[in-house]
Amino acid sequence: MSDAYPRVGHLKTPEAFKARLGELGLHLPMDQTIISRADGSPMSQPMTLNAHGQTFTVGNRWCIHPMEGWDCTREGKPTEHTTRRWKHFGLSGAKLIWGGEAFAVQHDGRANPNQLFYTPDNVEPMRDLLRTLTDAHVEAFGSHDGLMVGLQLTHSGRFSRPNDKKKLEPRIAYHHPLLDAKFHIDPGDTAVVLTDDEIKRLIDNYIVSAKMAYDLGFHFVDVKHCHGYLGHEFLSAYDRPGEFGGDLMGRTNFLRRIIQGIRAECPNLFVGVRLSLFDMPPHHPDPRPRKGSPGKLGPGVPDDFSGTLPSYPGFGCKRDNPLELDLDEPIQLLEMMRDELGVAMVNLSAGSPYYNPHIQRPAYFPPSDGYQPPEDPLVGCVRQIQAVREVKQRVPGLPIVGTAYTYFQEWLPHVAQAVVRDGWVDSVGLGRMVLSYPDMPADCELFGELRRAKQICRTFSDCTTAPRNGIISGCYPLDDFYKKSTEQKDLNDAKAALRERLKVLSQE
Ligand SMILES: Cc1cc2nc3c(=O)[nH]c(=O)nc-3n(C[C@H](O)[C@H](O)[C@H](O)COP(=O)(O)O)c2cc1C
Numbered sequence: 001m002s003d004a005y006p007r008v009g010h011l012k013t014p015e016a017f018k019a020r021l022g023e024l025g026l027h028l029p030m031d032q033t034i035i036s037r038a039d040g041s042p043m044s045q046p047m048t049l050n051a052h053g054q055t056f057t058v059g060n061r062w063c064i065h066p067m068e069g070w071d072c073t074r075e076g077k078p079t080e081h082t083t084r085r086w087k088h089f090g091l092s093g094a095k096l097i098w099g100g101e102a103f104a105v106q107h108d109g110r111a112n113p114n115q116l117f118y119t120p121d122n123v124e125p126m127r128d129l130l131r132t133l134t135d136a137h138v139e140a141f142g143s144h145d146g147l148m149v150g151l152q153l154t155h156s157g158r159f160s161r162p163n164d165k166k167k168l169e170p171r172i173a174y175h176h177p178l179l180d181a182k183f184h185i186d187p188g189d190t191a192v193v194l195t196d197d198e199i200k201r202l203i204d205n206y207i208v209s210a211k212m213a214y215d216l217g218f219h220f221v222d223v224k225h226c227h228g229y230l231g232h233e234f235l236s237a238y239d240r241p242g243e244f245g246g247d248l249m250g251r252t253n254f255l256r257r258i259i260q261g262i263r264a265e266c267p268n269l270f271v272g273v274r275l276s277l278f279d280m281p282p283h284h285p286d287p288r289p290r291k292g293s294p295g296k297l298g299p300g301v302p303d304d305f306s307g308t309l310p311s312y313p314g315f316g317c318k319r320d321n322p323l324e325l326d327l328d329e330p331i332q333l334l335e336m337m338r339d340e341l342g343v344a345m346v347n348l349s350a351g352s353p354y355y356n357p358h359i360q361r362p363a364y365f366p367p368s369d370g371y372q373p374p375e376d377p378l379v380g381c382v383r384q385i386q387a388v389r390e391v392k393q394r395v396p397g398l399p400i401v402g403t404a405y406t407y408f409q410e411w412l413p414h415v416a417q418a419v420v421r422d423g424w425v426d427s428v429g430l431g432r433m434v435l436s437y438p439d440m441p442a443d444c445e446l447f448g449e450l451r452r453a454k455q456i457c458r459t460f461s462d463c464t465t466a467p468r469n470g471i472i473s474g475c476y477p478l479d480d481f482y483k484k485s486t487e488q489k490d491l492n493d494a495k496a497a498l499r500e501r502l503k504v505l506s507q508e
Pocket of ligand 1: 065066067068069100101102152226227274349360361362403404405406407429430431432433463464473474
């Protein structure tokens with residue numbers, strides 16, 4: 001239960017924060033102060049990428065993660081909200097912009113009817129979006145030297161909602177016993193499983209979108225393999241017959257063919273992969289009413305996976321005990337990316353926001369479809385950071401962006417500097433923090449301080465609760481643009497309705 005854990009905002013000094021990590025048995029390097037570029041911050045060091053005979057030097061060690069807003073037009077074109085977000089990415093001061101946001105390579109793979117997606121009509125609007133970001137960066141920082149921008153290519157697979165915000169229209173790699181049950185897929189429905197031929201056509205569409213990205217001037221594309229979407233799902237398709245399942249070669253065939261196709265068509269385009277390095281079973285709120293807080297979700301507990309043992313279908317977790325990590329296969333995959341596929345860099349994340357959000361984006365306050373954190377969210381952050389550290393040691397030479405730093409809040413820069421200096425990770429990505437405090441990297445680099453401390457993300461999760469209720473995403477608690485928007489009332493209503501439902505449930 002979240003009120004069982006001290007809030008990071010109450011840990012007023014680096015010592016207090018370190019002491020809390022110590023109580024939890026967590027080890028993390030951390031600096032006492034924020035170091036500016038002028039004073040030699042590790043975050044201001046360039047990061048050089050080498051792939052297939054090409055080199056790019058990224059100007060610093062800050063990265064902006066892809067962050068979608070459920071706010072494009074139904075035709076997949078950016079709106080003023082989308083454009084504002086990309087402008088903020090440019091103003092952030094980060095030199096690596098990982099994908100902007102998820103861009104579906106075909107209509108049926110959109111995660112919602114307001115996601116960007118490829119059609120010939122959407123090419124020019126994508127050019128404008130990229131230009132907005134780059135122009136904002138140049139205006140704020142004088143040049144685009146060292147700025148590297150990618151586009152994240154995706155198919156949402158099990159989590160596709162291309163036509164109706166409330167209606168899943170899944171296309172899956174295989175039937176998963178727990179996820180089918182959770183997301184109401186009939187285990188006997190063969191039509192939802194993509195055929196090999198459909199997959200081959202989909203691979204062609206990834207290449208079409210990559211060509212578009214290259215022509216528009218994006219430096220790289222991300223072949224998204226995280227968060228439970230289709231690419232990620234292939235990695236655990238152990239029982240899928242045919243070319244796209246089975247052993248590791250079969251399960252990575254989708255990824256390998258896409259990358260080989262992109263390399264053949266766009267030899268000068270860098271390729272990155274955002275990967276869920278490990279997964280865990282889905283979790284749900286413990287339904288037992290919580291004494292004294294009947295309007296709240298219960299703490300997360302794992303769905304019953306006993307029926308799947310000893311062969312739980314997960315990637316990066318032990319198949320006979322999926323609550324524990326097993327990085328052997330992810331490491332083989334990362335070696336393959338480095339040695340055979342010419343992948344320039346990876347962005348390592350974990351789990352899925354739909355079925356185990358405390359693994360993917362540790363938060364103090366759960367989103368409306370989540371649960372109270374079953375562990376201090378700091379544990380979730382350090383789980384990812386330690387796993388990335390292990391990868392850095394076992395797959396040297398592959399540049400890595402790390403995820404799950406937002407929950408460190410005021411101590412984020414202090415941790416980021418130290419882990420980069422110590423070689424635990426090459427670049428630190430910002431997700432939710434960039435929605436509330438977009439120019440945190442610039443403040444660190446230029447001033448060595450958080451000049452807008454009131455904008456620090458406290459992980460209220462409204463940026464996730466809003467889209468879960470059909471409302472555009474954004475930082476409602478801290479960004480006036482959203483706080484004063486008409487959608488704020490819709491969000492309040494949705495949260496009030498949830499509280500009422502939970503109260504009723506707790507009385508049953
Ligand atoms: C509103 C919202 C939108 C997101 N959109 C994407 C996305 O388009 N692609 C992606 O790979 N991850 C997406 N994520 C996940 C983030 O990139 C990031 O992995 C996550 O928030 C954890 O990082 P953080 O702790 O810095 O927030 C999204 C997260 C949020 C909260």
